[in-house]
Amino acid sequence: MSSISFTVSFRGQSYPLDLPSDTTLINLQAILHDLTSVPPSNKKLLWKGKKAVGDDTTLIQAGFKDGVRVQMLGSTEQEVGGLKAAEQQHINRVQARTPSSRPRIQPRVTPASSSSLRFRFHKIAPLHHLPNPISAQTLLDKLANDPAILHVMQQHSFSVGLLTELAPHEHPGLLGLNVNSGQEIKLRIRTDRYDGFRLYNDIRKVLCHELAHNVWGDHDENFKQLNSQLNREVAEHGRARAAGTHTLATSTDPYGIYQAPEQEVEAEAWSHVLGGNSSTTSIGGDSRDEMRKRMLEATIKRLQREEEQLEISCGTGHCTDDKDAPTSP
Structure with missing residues (x-):
């Protein structure tokens, strides 16, 4: 079997080799390990005309020819050991600064419910x-x-x-x-x-109004009650989200009425908006409760007017020109 003469260069030093052409690359790796202390797992070989290679590939199959120059890259066992030692020292220093009793918080992903x-x-x-x-x-x-x-x-x-x-x-x-x-x-x-x-x-x-039509088609008392409930729950939800808001009374607003969250009055008002008249009565005077009653009654009347207009402007359950409009149940 003929031999192939080539040179391996590593960090400015050349290693001339003359090996049989059927020498496998794994054997070449072992020879270079003895010469440079770079283990096969840490090295990479580059040469001109390189072909697809594996451990059992021979030099001639890998594209080696006489005079080819091979560039080797890698780290010696001593260098790898020094890096691992330095990394472990860094870990030890970090752990020494971190109290062992401190709980480690793991990231948690909460899956969306069905x-x-x-x-x-x-x-x-x-x-x-x-x-x-x-x-x-x-x-x-x-x-x-x-x-x-x-x-x-x-x-x-x-x-x-x-x-x-x-x-x-x-x-x-x-x-x-x-x-x-x-x-x-x-x-x-x-x-x-x-x-x-x-x-x-x-x-x-309007969206709350139309959501109520998911259950009731006509604008009857059942619909009005559910519609009021949905709007009340929307208002109460808004009030709950703003629960941390604080207001201060002033000389022009001694009871803080005009700074009270709007959702609070509106949520209460929706309890009365079932299409009928308000159950509250406007009373003269300027006590806090009386002012709140007047605000509540005004809100109820406004909501009732809005709901009457929405019923007129709602295409659900009515004959319309919309080809997709459903028929009355």
Whole structure:
């Protein structure tokens, strides 16, 4: 068997070798280990004309020829041992500075519950033929991820297939529509002139109204009671999130009435909004309780007017020109 003469260079030093052409690379690695103290696991060999190699590949199969120069890269056993020792010393120093009694906090990922995946809006889509669909998408996403809305959806097991919008010119007079008890909910989110978007809280009230249609189709007392409950729970959820807010009375507002969280009065008012008259009575005077009663009655009347308008502007359960509108149950 012929031999191959070549040179291995390592850190400025050359090692001329003359080996049989059937010498395997694993044998070459052992020879270089004896010469340089670099173990096979720590070295890399580079040469011109290199071919696919394995441990049992011979020199001639790997592309070795007479006169080829091989560049070797790697670390000696002594260097590797020194690095491991330095690393262990660093670990020891860190552990010495860290009290052993200190609890180690492991990162924890809380998986989404099955109910949170089920009771939600499964798809959100604006109308892309209308102006500024990106802003419309942002607004719909905000509604779909509103903490208070998600709260009532979990509480009442509401699932909606698609949340989308109503075009003012295509559905004049409508503010909301629930198709097939939650298959789709459509909301009027734009102004009539398409020069902006309606107020967020107004749209959210329409959304609560349409969510109630997931259970009741007609605007009967059952619907009114559930609708009031949903709006009350939304208001109470907002109040709970703002529970850390503090207010101070002033000389012009001695009882702090006008600084009280709006959700508190609105949540209480929704308990009375079932389509009938308010059970509260406005009383003269300026005590805190009397002022609160007047605020409550005014809020109830406002909410009742808004609900009456929403019923008129709701396409669910009514005959409309919308081809997707459901028939009255």
